[in-house]
Amino acid sequence: MTRKKGESKVKVFLDWCKGCGICAAFCPNKVLSVDKQGKVRVDREDDCINCGFCEIHCPDFAIMVYPKDERTPFEANIDDVAPATREELHRIRNSNST
Structure with a gap:
């Protein structure tokens, strides 16, 4: 801390x-x-x-x-997360855009 x-x-x-x-x-x-x-x-x-x-x-x-040297989860780029999580985020974003 x-x-x-x-x-x-x-x-x-x-x-x-x-x-x-x-x-x-x-x-x-x-x-x-x-x-x-x-x-x-x-x-x-x-x-x-x-x-x-x-x-x-x-x-x-x-x-x-x-x-200060860390980004919050809210500032993270989708490409910064694990592949499985990235796929889930893409799925959620795509389902919300329809």
């Missing part, structure tokens, strides 16, 4: 966030805040130490913290 500032990315899934503010309250470095629309905002990503408090305490699983 990364514990140095500036080595983590913070991803907030705004559609999942209900703006409870728990993540911002638990963040030891005040990386997160709740904006006027009631959604979490990443204010100071470079201060994140990847302690995991926001992820653990979010009741809606709306936050993901990971090392």
